[in-house]
């Protein structure tokens with residue numbers, strides 16, 4: 104699905120990703136944990152194509168294509184989706200109209216005609232029900248005046264609408280109440296399939312009770328420093344990161 | 356176009372006035388008012404950069420060596436009136452070509468019979484009392500050279516008089532089609548009078564017949580709104596990018612009256628709007644909105660003045676600009692609250708988006724408040740398109756162009772939504788949409 108090799112990226116001359124490696128196969132769920140500032144959101148942004156970052160080294164192959172060569176929109180059309188840690192508010196742009204445009208663009212890229220209006224509306228209804236997003240939210244301007252939790256839920260709604268092959272969820276669980284967490288995780292689980300993969304960035308083991316990962320990675324200082332299974336998340340929950348930081352520093 | 360001797364043109368205006376003054380519409384009192392206006396114009400001359408009110412819009416660059424004070428309609432030009440009509444079917448249409456009414460193409464005869472709508476020339480005979488009473492009265496206190504020049508010389512334009520209690524539902528769309536040649540300077544002057552409890556919606560649509568005609572269009576609109584009357588007055592300024600356009604709208608409001616204006620500017624090379632609103636009664640409400648979308652080397656200057664003379668009035672202003680290429684914009688908004696105007700609510704906001712490094716916006720809000728129990732505020736902002744929003748939309752598969760279009764539309768819609776005539780609003784939305792692509 105995606106293969107990230109020796110990825111180096113910097114912003115304003117400061118190196119944030121320092122040789123990041125990760126292989127995600129179709130159908131897998133990978134969790135990335137790690138202390139604040141270790142570069143998790145940077146990784147997500149670089150993969151999504153944010154131009155503020157300069158990639159200085161490394162290679163990313165996504166669905167057999169060179170990801171780093173593509174524009175952000177082409178990455179999305181190829182099936183990459185990033186649920187942002189901090190979704191932006193866009194007053195005046197209606198959620199539904201924008202999603203309609205997005206779906207049309209993706210279909211056009213794949214050589215498909217636009218969805219019929221009634222098929223689109225049905226899709227909206229189904230996916231809205233799936234993440235229990237209130238109809239009124241879908242019709243409002245993108246994230247404008249949404250609560251923190253509503254914004255996250257809207258990200259998952261959009262993910263469900265766009266049906267990506269690889270979804271990166273950047274702290275989608277933070278800001279969600281317990282019920283919302285269950286609903287959002289349920290939505291993600293419904294989307295799990297043998298040809299769809301997830302990279303789930305989180306600080307809390309709790310999310311991984313709902314979305315059970317195949318692998319858990321710890322990111323520190325721009326690299327993956329430890330990889331395990333879901334038990335690693337439990338260990339981190341009780342022990343924190345200090346022991347990993349120490350291990351890493353000793354290794355250097 | 357450059358290096359002109361400005362006094363020479365001023366003199367040519369005065370000479371022309373002397374030649375035609377006796378034949379201009381109006382009685383001897385009106386002639387006196389016209390003569391005074393001419394004198395004031397000659398004393399002031401065309402405004403230059405050194406004039407504070409024209410600091411960013413000095414006319415040095417736009418005046419021509421030679422000006423023709425009369426324009427003619429060339430018979431070989433064919434104008435497709437029906438196409439213009441079909442773009443906004445829900446309105447009554449009136450057509451002017453180079454400032455002259457084209458009666459056979461207009462809906463004037465289809466109007467309700469109590470409503471008066473006629474040319475200034477006819478008004479001076481058929482509605483002499485009204486004409487002589489109102490003509491120029493709203494311009495006297497406005498010390499602007501162009502408005503004075505227009506008031507002195509204008510013989511074209513409309514009198515629209517809505518008698519007491521009459522409510523005109525259908526908007527009246529006045530279409531101005533210009534194709535005058537390069538030296539032409541045409542001037543229209545409307546008198547719009549809504550008597551007690553009357554209501555009327557007026558749209559002015561400015562277009563050029565083709566892309567090469569360059570002319571000077573200097574218009575004055577005097578709007579009198581009596582007690583409990585209501586006027587909506589919308590303009591679409593969409594002439595070709597060679598045209599110089601100056602527009603002064605002078606509004607006088609009486610008690611409990613309502614005025615709503617919306618100025619959409621997408622055309623012209625150089626354009627200046629003056630809006631002067633006098634709130635002369637209790638409980639008046641006035642709304643001023645404007646949107647400008649500029650590209651190339653367009654220059655657009657919006658000057659507003661809301662003069663709160665009486666207590667308990669509300670005014671609201673929202674002006675937005677999208678400036679591309681080397682476009683330059685000016686917003687100068689003044690709110691004047693007189694000592695007696697207690698319980699005034701007056702708000703003003705100017706928001707602008709610069710789409711290139713070469714675009715410039717100058718904003719100058721001015722509040723002059725002499726009453727102590729008022730709520731007034733102003734704000735202005737000039738920025739670029741939101742990069743985070745642009746990336747967000749692109750990360751959801753929208754092309755950069757589509758994303759930009761969507762964001763510009765979102766920015767502009769706030770002004771367009773304030774248009775209170777549904778059919779006209781969708782007409783404007785269609786036109787604006789094309790500007791974002």
Ligand SMILES: Nc1ncnc2c1ncn2[C@@H]1O[C@H](COP(=O)(O)OP(=O)(O)OP(=O)(O)O)[C@@H](O)[C@H]1O
Pocket residue numbers: 114115117119137138139140141142143144145146188
């Ligand atoms: N424009 C910038 N200039 C310099 N440093 C930056 C810039 N933007 C981000 N950084 C730094 O990059 C580092 C990684 O940030 P990033 O947001 O990727 O961390 P994170 O792992 O997602 O953290 P968190 O868990 O808090 O979300 C941080 O130290 C941050 O301060």
Ligand SMILES: [Mg+2]
Pocket residue numbers: 143144145188273274
């Ligand atoms: Mg982060």
